[in-house]
Amino acid sequence: xxxxxxxxxxxxxxxxxxxxxxxxxxxxxxxxxxxxxxxxxxxxxxxxxxxxxxxxxxxxxxxxxxxxxxxxxxxxxxxxxxxxxxxxxxxxxxxxxxxxxxxxxxxxxxxxxxxxxxxxxxxxxxxxxxxxxxxxxxxxxxxxxxxxxxxxxxxxxxxxxxxxxxxxxxxxxxxxxxxxxxxxxxxxxxxxxxxxxxxxxxxxxxxxxxxxxxxxxxxxxxxxxxxxxxxxxxxxxxxxxxxxxxxxxxxxxxxxxxxxxxxxxxxxxxxxxxxxxxxxxxxxxxxxxxxxxxxxxxxxxxxxxxxxxxxxxxxxxxxxxxxxxxxxxxxxxxxxxxxxxxxxxxxxxxxxxxxxxxxxxxxxxxxxxxxxxxxxx
Numbered sequence: 001x002x003x004x005x006x007x008x009x010x011x012x013x014x015x016x017x018x019x020x021x022x023x024x025x026x027x028x029x030x031x032x033x034x035x036x037x038x039x040x041x042x043x044x045x046x047x048x049x050x051x052x053x054x055x056x057x058x059x060x061x062x063x064x065x066x067x068x069x070x071x072x073x074x075x076x077x078x079x080x081x082x083x084x085x086x087x088x089x090x091x092x093x094x095x096x097x098x099x100x101x102x103x104x105x106x107x108x109x110x111x112x113x114x115x116x117x118x119x120x121x122x123x124x125x126x127x128x129x130x131x132x133x134x135x136x137x138x139x140x141x142x143x144x145x146x147x148x149x150x151x152x153x154x155x156x157x158x159x160x161x162x163x164x165x166x167x168x169x170x171x172x173x174x175x176x177x178x179x180x181x182x183x184x185x186x187x188x189x190x191x192x193x194x195x196x197x198x199x200x201x202x203x204x205x206x207x208x209x210x211x212x213x214x215x216x217x218x219x220x221x222x223x224x225x226x227x228x229x230x231x232x233x234x235x236x237x238x239x240x241x242x243x244x245x246x247x248x249x250x251x252x253x254x255x256x257x258x259x260x261x262x263x264x265x266x267x268x269x270x271x272x273x274x275x276x277x278x279x280x281x282x283x284x285x286x287x288x289x290x291x292x293x294x295x296x297x298x299x300x301x302x303x304x305x306x307x308x309x310x311x312x313x314x315x316x317x318x319x320x321x322x323x324x325x326x327x328x329x330x331x332x333x334x335x336x337x338x339x340x341x342x343x344x345x346x347x348x349x350x351x352x353x354x355x356x357x358x359x360x361x362x363x364x365x366x367x368x369x370x371x372x373x374x375x376x377x
Contacts, residue, residue, distance in 0.1 A: 088142055088143055089142065089143045089144045090144070090169050090170070090172075090173040091142065091173070092138065092139045092140075092141070092142020092143060092144040093139050093142075093144040093145070093146070093147070093148070093170055093173040093174060093177065094173040094174070094176055094177035094180070095135075095138055095139065095142070095177060096134075096135035096136060096137075096138045096139030096142075096144065096146060096148050096177065097135060097139075097148050097173070097174045097175075097176075097177030097178045097181065097290060097291075097294075098135075098177040098178065098180045098181035098184070099131055099134050099135040099138055099181065100128070100131040100132055100134075100135040100148055100177075100178070100181065100291065101131070101177075101178045101180075101181025101182050101184075101185070101291065101294075101295060102131065102181040102184050102185060103127045103128070103130055103131030103134065103135075104124070104127055104128035104131045104291075105181065105182055105185045105212055105213060105295065106127070106185050106188070106189075107119055107123055107124045107126075107127035107128070108124055108211065108212050109185055109188075109189045109192070109193075109212045110189075111123060111124055112196075112209065112211070112212060113189060113192045113193065113195075113196050113209075121277075122277075124276070125272075125273045125276035125277050125280065126273055128272055128273070128276055129269035129270060129271075129272045129273035129276070130269055131269075132148065132265075132268055132269045132272045133265040133266055133268065133269035134265070135148050136148065136261075136264070136265045136268055136269075137261060137262065137265045140261055144170075145162070145170070147170060147174070148174060148177075148288070148290075149174065149287075149288040149289075149290065149291070149323075150170070150171045150174055150175075150288070150289045150290050150323075150324070151234060151287075151288065151289060151323040151324045151326070151327035152238070152241060152327060153166075153167060153170045153171060153174070154167065154324055154327060154328070155238065155327045155328060155330075155331045158328065158331070158345070159331050159335060159345045159346075159347075160345075171290070174290035174294075175289075175290045175293060175294045176294065177290070177294070178290045178291050178293075178294030178295055179294035179295060179297055179298050180294075181294075181295070182213045182214075182294060182295030182298040182299070183298050185212065185213070186212075186213070186298060186299075186302050189212070193209050193212075196209060197209055201302065201303040201304045201305070202304075203216075203304055203305075203307040203308055203311050204307070204311060210299050210304050210307075210308055211284070212299075213295035213296065213298060213299040213302075214284075214286070214291075214292045214293075214295045214296040214299060214308070214316075214319075215283055215284030215285070215286040215292055215319055216283075216284065216311065216312060216315065217229075217282060217283045217284070217312055217315055218281070218282050218283075219312075221282050221283070223313060225282070226282075226283055226312075226315065226318050227318055227322050229279070229282050229283045230283055230285075230286060230287060230318055230319060230322035230323055230326065231322045231323075231325060231326040231329070232279070232326065233275055233279040233280075233283075233285050233287050233326070234287045234322065234323040234325075234326030234327050234330065235326045235327075235329055235330035235333070236275055236279065236330070237271070237272075237275060237287050237326075237327075237330070238326070238327050238330030238331055238334060239330055239333075239334055240268070240271035240274075240275075241268065241271075242331070242334045242338070242339070244264050244267050244268055244271070245264075246338070246339065275287065283318075283319075286319035286323065287319075287323050287326075288319075288323055289319060289320040289321075289323055289324065291319075292316075292319035292320065293316070293319070293320055296308050296309070296316060332347060335347040335348055
């Protein structure tokens with residue numbers, strides 16, 4: 001016993017601790033010491049629940065930091081919402097244009113590649129009309145105007161007060177949308193096209209398939225005839241579009257509600273079918289610069305080469321220029337003969353038209369979106 005006490009005293013002397021300190025240490029669990037000999041503070045579970053703070057829970061932030069983090073999160077969400085709203089209109093116009101080409105050019109591909117066993121001119125015209133209907137309804141559902149046609153957008157800017165700053169945005173969306181639609185058709189029918197032409201992409205000849213994407217004139221039609229065909233067909237299109245749009249004019253004894261967009265879309269699709277069935281043979285009735293130019297670019301990239309632009313005496317510019325000229329001419333004629341709507345222009349009231357042009361171009365006054373009446377292909 002004496003030896004044991006002596007050894008214990010020697011041990012305490014070596015550590016510099018008294019017997020009282022030793023008794024206190026002996027009551028502390030060994031688990032409270034880390035491997036490096038540092039003291040580890042432990043609280044009971046009940047105490048931790050009652051007094052959680054940044055010491056016991058370092059992952060908990062104070063109220064100020066929580067509020068700041070919440071503000072940052074809300075700003076990110078609001079920025080995303082605003083970004084989606086900003087791109088919703090042009091993307092809806094692009095999607096509507098893509099649907100027009102997917103249904104229309106898809107019908108051409110199916111008829112041609114099956115040697116007209118799975119389609120003909122009637123189904124092609126019907127599908128272009130149905131594609132217009134669904135493209136129009138899709139575009140307006142996303143808040144777009146549903147023009148699907150740069151020529152119609154241009155006439156809206158000139159005669160109906162559509163904002164000029166939106167013109168390049170809409171034209172770009174329409175061209176890209178039609179190109180995307182043509183690319184989808186090429187991807188779907190690529191194997192069938194290869195089986196049809198043997199992998200030799202041809203613009204002219206007995207196995208030509210470039211006509212799936214864009215329009216080409218018949219060989220006997222001269223340059224003035226080609227230009228007049230597109231010019232006149234676009235005038236008829238503008239008459240149809242205005243006839244449908246003006247049915248909601250408050251100056252009429254009857255009024256078709258704007259909510260009847262389904263009826264509008266169906267009538268516009270039927271109108272396009274009528275144009276294709278009566279005026280579509282000689283040039284393919286492009287009557288839409290985006291419908292022709294976007295798919296033509298895709299066909300160039302798909303392996304058809306420069307011939308898509310040079311064939312038929314560089315015909316490619318006619319479906320771009322003449323629909324715009326025809327649309328403006330048709331709008332002038334319609335407004336002079338028929339129009340009695342809410343939007344005065346150079347034909348109905350030149351003084352008011354000049355004032356509105358200054359407002360739109362200079363930007364002194366932005367017209368409300370609900371003030372835009374004319375819609376269509």
